[in-house]
Amino acid sequence: MTEADKNLMYFNPDEEESPKQTAATAPKDAPEPKPEIMMELRDVSKAFGEGDQRIMVLEGFNATFEKGQVTSIMGGSGSGKSTVLKHMIGAYKPDSGKIFVDGEDITGFNQKQMDTVRKKFGFMFQSGALFQSMSVEENVALPLREHTDLNETTIKIMVKLKLEMVGLRGCEHLKPAQLSGGMIKRIALARAIALDPKMVFYDEPSAGLDPISIGVIDKLIVDLTKKMGITAVVVTHELPSAMRISDKIIMLFKGKIVFEGSPEEIRTSDDPRVIQFINGSPDGPIPFSKSQVDLGEELKQMNFL
Amino acid sequence: MASQGIEIQKADNNGIICLSLKGYMDMNSSPDVRDVLTEHFDRSTKAIIVDLSEVPYIDSSGIATLVEGLQWSHSSEKKFRLVGLTPTVKDIFEIARLLQVFEVFNTLDEANQGV
Numbered sequence: 001m002t003e004a005d006k007n008l009m010y011f012n013p014d015e016e017e018s019p020k021q022t023a024a025t026a027p028k029d030a031p032e033p034k035p036e037i038m039m040e041l042r043d044v045s046k047a048f049g050e051g052d053q054r055i056m057v058l059e060g061f062n063a064t065f066e067k068g069q070v071t072s073i074m075g076g077s078g079s080g081k082s083t084v085l086k087h088m089i090g091a092y093k094p095d096s097g098k099i100f101v102d103g104e105d106i107t108g109f110n111q112k113q114m115d116t117v118r119k120k121f122g123f124m125f126q127s128g129a130l131f132q133s134m135s136v137e138e139n140v141a142l143p144l145r146e147h148t149d150l151n152e153t154t155i156k157i158m159v160k161l162k163l164e165m166v167g168l169r170g171c172e173h174l175k176p177a178q179l180s181g182g183m184i185k186r187i188a189l190a191r192a193i194a195l196d197p198k199m200v201f202y203d204e205p206s207a208g209l210d211p212i213s214i215g216v217i218d219k220l221i222v223d224l225t226k227k228m229g230i231t232a233v234v235v236t237h238e239l240p241s242a243m244r245i246s247d248k249i250i251m252l253f254k255g256k257i258v259f260e261g262s263p264e265e266i267r268t269s270d271d272p273r274v275i276q277f278i279n280g281s282p283d284g285p286i287p288f289s290k291s292q293v294d295l296g297e298e299l300k301q302m303n304f305l
Numbered sequence: 306m307a308s309q310g311i312e313i314q315k316a317d318n319n320g321i322i323c324l325s326l327k328g329y330m331d332m333n334s335s336p337d338v339r340d341v342l343t344e345h346f347d348r349s350t351k352a353i354i355v356d357l358s359e360v361p362y363i364d365s366s367g368i369a370t371l372v373e374g375l376q377w378s379h380s381s382e383k384k385f386r387l388v389g390l391t392p393t394v395k396d397i398f399e400i401a402r403l404l405q406v407f408e409v410f411n412t413l414d415e416a417n418q419g420v
Contacts, residue, residue, distance in 0.1 A: 148332045150366055154339065157369035161401055195332070196364040227400045 035066035038231035044097030057083045058255045070225050070232040072242040075252035081235045090114040122197035124188050126204040130176040136187050137172035143194045162190040182213030199231040206238045218245045313341050320351035327359040330367030339370045346377045352420035358389025384420045388413055
C-alpha cells in the first residue's frame with residue numbers, strides 16, 4: 001500500500017480539511033491512527049418463529065465496521081451472515097440492540113428515514129442482478145437516473161469513469177448476456193459505486209467465478225475501498241479470498257461471533273470451530289444437521305393419534 | 306452525503322471566464338455548476354478557468370461536470386483550466402486517472418498565462 005493509499009484510508013469528506021500527517025511530521029513511535037467507525041451493531045439479537053418453533057438467528061452480535069477497511073463476514077450456511085447483512089441495510093429490525101451509521105442511531109428509523117441512510121450504501125448482489133434487457137451503460141446509469149437529477153451528459157461521463165475503474169471502459173453497448181461471469185460482477189460493482197457510496201456491501205462477490213476472475217474482483221474491492229475511503233462489508237464463503245482482501249474477518253456460528261480478527265489471527269486460531277471452517281472438514285463442532293433438537297427425541301414426540 | 310451547497314462566483318476578464326467555487330461539488334450541487342459552466346460554451350469565450358481552491362470535496366458527478374469543460378475545450382480549441390486543487394480533490398482526480406488529462410495550475414496568475 002502506498003502512503004497516499006494509507007492517507008486516503010482515513011479520509012472523511014464530511015470533515016474539514018486538515019493537514020495530512022506524514023512520516024516527516026508524525027511524532028516518532030506515534031501509534032497508527034485508528035480508522036473511524038462507519039457502522040456499529042451493538043448487542044443485536046434476532047429470532048424467528050414463536051414458542052417451540054422460535055429460533056435464535058442472531059444473539060448479542062457486536063461489531064464495528066471501519067472507514068476505508070474491508071470487513072468480511074464468514075460462516076457456514078445458516079450461521080447468521082445474511083441476517084447480519086439484512087440488519088445492516090435496514091431490511092430487518094433487531095428484536096433488541098442498536099445499529100449506528102456514522103454515529104447516528106438508525107434502529108428506529110422509518111422507511112423514509114432509511115431511504116436517506118441507504119443513499120450512503122452501494123450493493124453488489126451475488127448474481128450481479130443486472131437487467132438483461134439493458135445495455136451495460138444503462139445498467140450502470142440506472143441508480144444515477146433513478147436517484148439524482150443529473151443531466152444525461154453528466155451521467156454518461158460518470159458511467160464511463162466508473163467503467164474505467166473496473167477496467168471495462170468500451171463495453172458500454174454490450175448486453176449482460178454477452179458478458180462473462182467475471183465481467184458481470186465487475187459491471188455490478190461499477191453500478192454499486194455509481195452514486196459514490198460511503199459503504200458498499202458485497203454479497204458473495206466471488207461465487208461461481210474462476211480463480212483469475214476472483215483475483216480481479218478481490219483487487220477491485222481492495223483498491224476501491226482504500227483509494228475511495230469506502231467501508232466494505234463482504235459476505236463470503238471463499239476463505240482464500242477473505243484472507244486476501246480483509247482487514248478484519250468476523251466468523252459466525254449459530255448466530256454468534258466465534259472469531260473476530262485479522263487474517264493472520266484467524267490462521268493461528270486454535271478454536272476448533274474456526275479450524276474446522278478453515279479446513280473445510282465435515283466433522284467437528286459445526287454439525288452437518290441444522291436441527292436444534294435431537295432426532296430421537298423429535299421422533300418420539302411425533303404424535304399422529 | 307448531504308450536500309453542503311456551493312457558491313459560484315463569476316468573473317469575465319475580456320472573454321476569459323473565471324469561475325470560483327466554494328463548497329462541496331457533489332450530486333446535489335454539480336448541476337448548478339454545470340448550468341453556469343455551459344452558459345459560457347460559446348464563441349465569445351476565450352478561455353475558462355475554474356478555481357477549486359475552496360472546494361474541499363468533489364465526487365464523480367463534479368468530475369464529470371468538469372470533463373464537459375474539457376470536451377468544450379477540445380472541440381473549440383480554447384483553454385479550459387483548473388486552479389488550486391485541494392489535497393483531497395487532487396487525490397480524487399488521481400483515483401479517476403484524470404489529473405494528467407486536465408490543465409491544472411497552482412495559482413490563478415499561473416492559469417492566466419498563455420490563455
